[in-house]
Amino acid sequence: MEKRIHRKIEKVKDPLFIQKFKKLWKIDHTKDNLISESPPVPVRDIFRKFWPYARSYRLWIILSLLCIALQPMVQSATVWLMQVFIDHVLIAGVYTPLYWLILAYLGLTLLRGILFFSGTYLSNWVGENFILHLRSSLFTHLQGLSLSFFEGRKLGDIISRLSTDISSIERLVITGATSAISYIFQLIVFIGMLFYMQWTLALVSLIVVPLFYVVTRFFSRRIKMASRERARREGAIHAISEESFSNIALMQAYNQQDTERERFDLQNRRSFKAKMLKVRLKAAFAPVISLIEVAGTLVVMIAGTWLLASGQITVGTLIAFILLLGKLYSPVRKLSRLLNTIYSASASAERVIEFMEEKPQVMEAPYELNNPAGRIEFENVSFTYPGKSKSILSNVSFSIEPGESTALVGASGAGKSTIVKLLMRFYDPTSGRILLDGHVLKGLKLDSLRKNVAVLFQESLIFDGTVKENIAYGKPGATDEEIVKAAIFADAHRFIQELPNGYDTPVGQKGRNLSGGQQQRLAIARAMIRNASILILDEPTEGLDANSEHRIMDPMKRLMEDMATLIITHNLRSAAVADRILYLENGKVIETGTHEELLMRGGKYAELYKVQQGKVKLLAAGPAKMASIDEKQQQHERSW
Numbered sequence: 001m002e003k004r005i006h007r008k009i010e011k012v013k014d015p016l017f018i019q020k021f022k023k024l025w026k027i028d029h030t031k032d033n034l035i036s037e038s039p040p041v042p043v044r045d046i047f048r049k050f051w052p053y054a055r056s057y058r059l060w061i062i063l064s065l066l067c068i069a070l071q072p073m074v075q076s077a078t079v080w081l082m083q084v085f086i087d088h089v090l091i092a093g094v095y096t097p098l099y100w101l102i103l104a105y106l107g108l109t110l111l112r113g114i115l116f117f118s119g120t121y122l123s124n125w126v127g128e129n130f131i132l133h134l135r136s137s138l139f140t141h142l143q144g145l146s147l148s149f150f151e152g153r154k155l156g157d158i159i160s161r162l163s164t165d166i167s168s169i170e171r172l173v174i175t176g177a178t179s180a181i182s183y184i185f186q187l188i189v190f191i192g193m194l195f196y197m198q199w200t201l202a203l204v205s206l207i208v209v210p211l212f213y214v215v216t217r218f219f220s221r222r223i224k225m226a227s228r229e230r231a232r233r234e235g236a237i238h239a240i241s242e243e244s245f246s247n248i249a250l251m252q253a254y255n256q257q258d259t260e261r262e263r264f265d266l267q268n269r270r271s272f273k274a275k276m277l278k279v280r281l282k283a284a285f286a287p288v289i290s291l292i293e294v295a296g297t298l299v300v301m302i303a304g305t306w307l308l309a310s311g312q313i314t315v316g317t318l319i320a321f322i323l324l325l326g327k328l329y330s331p332v333r334k335l336s337r338l339l340n341t342i343y344s345a346s347a348s349a350e351r352v353i354e355f356m357e358e359k360p361q362v363m364e365a366p367y368e369l370n371n372p373a374g375r376i377e378f379e380n381v382s383f384t385y386p387g388k389s390k391s392i393l394s395n396v397s398f399s400i401e402p403g404e405s406t407a408l409v410g411a412s413g414a415g416k417s418t419i420v421k422l423l424m425r426f427y428d429p430t431s432g433r434i435l436l437d438g439h440v441l442k443g444l445k446l447d448s449l450r451k452n453v454a455v456l457f458q459e460s461l462i463f464d465g466t467v468k469e470n471i472a473y474g475k476p477g478a479t480d481e482e483i484v485k486a487a488i489f490a491d492a493h494r495f496i497q498e499l500p501n502g503y504d505t506p507v508g509q510k511g512r513n514l515s516g517g518q519q520q521r522l523a524i525a526r527a528m529i530r531n532a533s534i535l536i537l538d539e540p541t542e543g544l545d546a547n548s549e550h551r552i553m554d555p556m557k558r559l560m561e562d563m564a565t566l567i568i569t570h571n572l573r574s575a576a577v578a579d580r581i582l583y584l585e586n587g588k589v590i591e592t593g594t595h596e597e598l599l600m601r602g603g604k605y606a607e608l609y610k611v612q613q614g615k616v617k618l619l620a621a622g623p624a625k626m627a628s629i630d631e632k633q634q635q636h637e638r639s640w
């Protein structure tokens with residue numbers, strides 16, 4: 001036995017054991033760049049930031065506070081009844097007041113119940129309203145942020161902040177604040193009662209209060225750090241889930257399940273560790289607080305017994321005092337626990353504030369441009385992505401007249417999509433100007449620019465709604481007649497009619513119930529109904545077979561007739577239909593002209609065209625030849 005105890009002591013003394021034990025109470029600071037930490041914000045500033053969202057409910061908050069605050073008074077009255085019962089009924093042996101004592105007790109209990117119900121309902125109602133408005137306002141704020149914000153963030157993390165973190169803030173601003181006020185009020189009432197009953201004992205009972213403060217501060221700081229870590233890991237879990245499941249086909253096709261699972265598990269385990277640290281801290285906190293409470297009660301009992309023995313107080317007073325003391329420690333304990341809750345909620349608040357303080361890179365301007373003809377001019381436009389040093393576009397100049405089309409051709413990464421992003425004002429040029437009908441884009445209202453642009457992306461963006469809703473997305477409030485007209489124009493009417501519910505058929509998430517060509521024709525109908533003056537075609541035929549490509553070419557050409565069109569394409573057959581072709585290399589325009597002019601010039605465009613033509617001719621010649629042509633084209637693109 002002695003040996004066993006000795007072994008145990010040795011084990012506890014072992015530095016490795018001590019190290020492991022210490023680690024149990026520390027945050028795992030392993031860094032990974034998946035989700036970065038949000039800047040810390042003091043609790044006072046957090047409260048100031050979010051209070052405006054609760055301000056309009058202040059009357060209801062006061063009412064709920066009143067309900068909560070009255071409860072300790074009723075409680076104190078019941079304790080007082082107990083004192084009367086012991087001293088004036090039991091000890092005095094007079095039983096006549098018993099009847100009204102019972103009635104008063106029942107009445108007070110009923111009143112407490114009503115106050116509890118009203119207080120709970122009201123505070124929750126206010127809290128949920130707060131979440132509702134804060135969440136909507138954050139959503140609206142995020143919608144207004146520039147593309148650069150979203151390109152630098154994980155979607156899952158954004159969703160996590162919008163859902164989980166927002167709810168936590170309520171615990172701080174509404175429940176936290178109202179509870180704190182009600183606990184403080186309870187403290188004042190109970191302390192007042194204690195002093196009224198017996199001031200010497202009351203003074204003795206307050207000896208332990210500073211201890212509560214010190215212990216709470218120690219724990220709450222650590223709980224906040226663990227909460228921060230937990231919230232960050234939860235964001236990472238959302239981000240990985242979103243990434244994995246939105247690319248499920250790719251993940252399964254490349255058998256990447258294990259890699260994704262490992263990535264997910266890593267974050268999941270770290271979230272678990274952070275949560276367990278929080279649990280350990282909270283679980284250790286409760287008994288420490290109880291210990292302080294017991295110490296306080298014991299001190300009071302010793303002092304009380306002495307006062308009783310010296311005849312300074314009655315038995316009833318001592319019992320009532322100890323009962324009331326139990327009630328005094330309850331709000332003290334709750335206040336300490338609340339501090340922990342507030343600190344852990346502030347970790348979520350920091351994550352939300354980080355987003356709220358984010359400003360759009362692209363600033364709104366006042367000028368409203370109505371029905372522009374669509375003349376686009378790029379004047380010496382250069383651009384570098386925010387936070388990067390490499391210049392992506394250098395002195396790009398070109399113009400497109402209404403009804404004219406320009407194709408952007410060049411190797412991957414040459415800067416074609418960046419030109420479109422600048423034209424849509426997702427970013428502003430670092431230098432140079434872009435003009436629409438002679439007006440600098442920076443001076444135009446964003447809405448007045450974008451409502452005049454119709455876009456057809458590489459992957460047609462179809463929403464999980466009906467066919468009709470997807471077409472009307474281009475023009476909210478479009479009539480059925482306009483929708484059908486647009487569908488006929490886009491050569492989509494016939495296949496839509498053959499769908500089970502025609503225009504009311506749901507297209508499924510990301511348009512899964514439709515083929516690629518059908519989706520693209522729906523997107524053309526959407527672009528057509530928009531009645532815009534600028535059209536952007538970003539690889540509109542990419543991924544379509546020859547038949548589908550052929551079917552969308554006619555409606556696309558019809559669409560281009562009256563608009564200023566910018567086409568991004570790798571497919572030179574699509575580029576050939578444009579009035580002018582711009583050849584981009586490393587963000588510079590190196591060749592300009594029509595398809596024929598560029599072929600005549602015999603430059604890089606002509607070279608690529610030859611490679612692509614050869615590929616078409618050799619399609620029938622078998623895979624080996626095709627592979628050699630593919631290699632040639634890749635070499636050509638690499639040389640750009």
Ligand SMILES: Nc1ncnc2c1ncn2[C@@H]1O[C@H](COP(=O)(O)OP(=O)(O)OP(=O)(O)O)[C@@H](O)[C@H]1O
Pocket residue numbers: 148151385388392410411412413414415416417418419
């Ligand atoms: N949000 C971004 N932040 C930083 N760099 C970016 C961003 N978007 C694109 N880039 C960089 O800018 C360069 C040009 O990209 P861009 O998408 O404009 O090329 P592209 O010619 O359209 O290519 P592709 O034909 O492959 O679509 C690339 O080097 C790319 O890595």
